[in-house]
Amino acid sequence: MKKLTFLTATLFLAILSSCSSDDSEDLIDFSVTFSSATISTTETDTTKEITLNFSRAASEAGTITVSVTGENATYGTDFSTAPAANSGTIAVPVAAGDLNATITFTKILDPIEGNTKSVTFSLAGFDNTQWVNGTVNSATVSFSPIAALNGIIDLENGGSNMPNQVYFDFSTGQQTAVKRDTWEIALHNGTENRVYLNAALLVSAAELDGITDLLSVTEATALTTPLELNTLDPMTFQPTTVTVNTVSELLQGLPVGYFQYGDIDDGVVFTDSWQGDLEGTAFAAVSTTPDDNHVYIVGLGNEIPTEAAEPGSINTTGDHRGFMKVRILSNGSNYTIQYAALDETTNISEVTVPKNSSYLLSGFSLINGQSVTVEPAGDEWDINFSGVFSYYGYQGSLIAGLTYSDYAVHNTLGGVGLYQVTTYEKDSEGVVTNFDVPSYANFGRGDVDESAFVYDDRTVIGSGWRDAFGGVLKDDRYYVLKDAAGNYYKLMFTAYISNEGIRGNAQFTYERL
Structure with missing residues (x-):
């Protein structure tokens, strides 16, 4: 979580790397x-x-x-x-x-x-x-x-910078890698007119309530109603509140991070919900009545660093990519995206994007001004190993903008269900409690629990399959997936890092039940 260098993992890997690679007795x-x-x-x-x-x-x-x-x-x-x-x-x-x-x-x-x-x-x-x-x-x-029977998949997230999102389809065994900085927003192709943010790039968005004139907005623009928002004091790291009166003041807390502004209780959140539901988007539903669609300030996320991290650590979050002002309209069959640089007062860019029923979401790059094919067709992927994932929410007692690595979500919008099977639990004193469930090897079609499948929360896997602080792969869990065609699979992660100790090189095994 965040850009932490995990000391335990680094020391462990340093010991491993100190062994001679020429010593055949040390080779598996x-x-x-x-x-x-x-x-x-x-x-x-x-x-x-x-x-x-x-x-x-x-x-x-x-x-x-x-x-x-x-x-x-x-x-x-x-x-x-x-x-x-x-x-x-x-x-x-x-x-x-x-x-x-x-x-x-x-x-x-x-x-x-x-x-x-x-x-x-x-x-x-x-x-x-x-x-x-x-x-x-x-x-x-x-x-x-x-439908594929089984396989061992080396994920193509690209190493410690995790430059790629990877979509995987179990029925074909096909993975599709897409650079996570090729898009900022995605348009929903279903009956509801919704806009998603690229959580893998730490994109955020804030609505300017009551403002519909894109060119009238600059950093000096006053909000129609001041906002009382929560954040963390940068000196004490304790919760505090700020009053936001202008766009300039809003920008201070718009980038995803521990000091991001928000108010969950009042529904003021500048990221999409972690669950991925249509009602949890930072953008309100796009109305077919133009005057109901307000201007948004979109934080374009963070650059993907190019300098590799030390073994055992990650380096996924570079400099912030800046802001744009965006307004999105719809007639039900098409979206019209209006956007401009924040200081632009003369000209705006406008692109019309038709809905495409073959895809759940259609990506769009605000920086390049064009549509981008990101996801495979809606029925051709089951899991997205996004590598990086962000949202505004809870981490224990802390409420902030959170960023995770080694992250996986499943295709809930496409009707994919998934649940976790936990085989044992270890308490704080190291006492192990084994649960009455089959091992991964022994789990069969008759062991599937239909009532356990989760279709409304894409983060069942999340980053819980590894212990970043310990630098280890968790062996107490595996997952069961049901794709939209009714095929059942079991999957278990089998590697957390590469043979050289480099993050962003996960591996999993799967089998059709």
């Missing part, structure tokens, strides 16, 4: 596993990367032999690969230092309607006798969409 077994057991293609998506993950970086070069078997599919006619196959096998090269290897599968011919085609890739051997098979020894590529 080098195992090879497919990242997913099932992979789908579509009519338009004909090329797939089949990833072989390694348990650690290769200490020496070698070759992995992978056998290739087609069902109603002939090599060279129906499909091809790179590296090329020879007599039913592929020699996959591994260089010293590699963490994975890939085979590129290309579909040449779709199956005739009513028929199926697939190709199975299996680990067949290694030229290094010390290398061993991992947990997933084969991967089947279907020429048609199928």
